Amino acid sequence: MLNLSSFFHRSAPSMVGLDIGRSEVRMVEFSGDRAHVAQLAYCAREALPDGAIGEDGIDNLRQVMEAVSRLWEKSGSQTRQVAIAIPSAQAITHILAVPAGSSREQQAALAGKHAEGVLPYPLAQALLDFRIIGPTRDTPGQLDMLIAAAHRDDVEDRIAVTESLGLQAVVADIESHAALTAVARTLPAAQTSSTFALVNLETHGALLSLCCDGCVAGERQLAIGHRQLQGDLQQYDADQNDVLATYLAHAARHIAQALQTLRQQSSCAPAHIVLAGPGASIPGLVEAVHRHTAVSTLVAAPFAGVALTPGIDRGKLAVNGPACATACGLALRRFDR
Template structure:
């Protein structure tokens, strides 16, 4: 989804920029000498608490500063970027339209649909659509995904990027970016996930996004108010540390010996319970009553032991996402550190992959 900001030449370099509640993450992908995809460079600039809240840039000047720092750390000449809106800020609807419908016809229908479902004036709205392919119910029709959001949501992010010296050429949606990144992970699953039900659980700092695919097609998505900040809060409370120090100690593993028993294990139990509850909500709203595989992504998936805790609770085969497992790595990137950071770069990877849209 480009929301009217079109990227005409996908051969040009592009930086995927994920603005989460805890950090600005930037990633640039390229092509190696043998023609395979390559991680050129990436960087992470941490954000202070409350700079981004509920998907809103509460303190845009701080986000701008972090974007500048992240871009400078990349050490690149590329300034064109792909950004993402939080899924909670967009409305999506799938339409069934004749295959011979022109783009003008589709746009007219999309605008008509927006009139019916958005609660604010159309001049405050921006929308985009994408033809998904033939409808399984009719050979003469296409499925068309329409995505609608407020203009100010897009303009806010574009303006901050521009202030940081960057040019936005794509505005995507974080959940769609995650689905695109999953394409770099699916090879780890039997038959690459075809004919199976796979849950992608992106555990972030403040929220958890659950995307469920059946036969590699999205069938369900939902956001849950659970994330790594809960662990930070408990570290801060239990050991009497200021928030920033608790977050730093969590990331660096510099915690007292009783951390594992008194704090980590209860958190892992809570996280596993949250994943199990999310799956139950899916089962309650879907004819599918079974999930074959769980893919954990996001910064919170890096918490030691989380994958094992989730498996023990759900009894579903669980892996931690590494979308770079089959990519080569440039000399600017430390492979071991990339392997550690990979799950937290899941959305940034999906955005950076937009460079190859026309392949």
């Protein structure tokens, strides 16, 4: 049974961010009751077997449940409520202008009507939510409303994973939006309000999100997963530099092309490119992306400035940080008020 009411549900007093990725699961937990005084209580990753999750969703629930169970056991967490991520490829978001004086009921009707026209499946099969994100730029009397929708089966599979451990999923967020939350808090105010690109580099592929004024203005899936790179580096020991250079040029070129497309579609030019995900720390990638795009490029540091509880290894955190950007953003939802 679906026990998650919305994508934008109010957070819980104590809540863990759980990111079920294509090749691994990640968990982040904060302590405290305010974001600006929060402490990082736990951050970890657990690998998934090949084939546990496919392009269309979870293929082997048992393997995913076992991986999350191992992660939870190692953490020692007593928290029972979690925020989960919905893959961006399995979710649909739109920004719709609505009258400033419209009621919640009128907004719900507009969201449903709009969703019916863009969803590739019946509205009855979707989990739909909406929220007002601010006034419509250059249009007095209008408000921008963010609509988010995903197929119920995609959400329920992830809820089934949490329920197998006796946990309760109380918040769902789209993975790129959660990662944006984590990254934006570490950027200076001048950068946060400007446009920047977030590239989430996973083992099997990548997602480039163009972020403008705190919102996702456009996204592109990229076929630049570094799984093949790992295999090639093991196979061609003598030519590792050549293998790495070929991958870097390939990845940077795809990022540059996707960024150019999104810039033309949205008229937004990013001041920075932020690399996240487990592939963000590949040696030479920052420099290669900068060369191909001429845009300032850096690796995500979602835990920058966060106090750490005793026992957290700063060296491991520096390695795990970029991969756990989405889980960090999910965990921060506990501070929504």
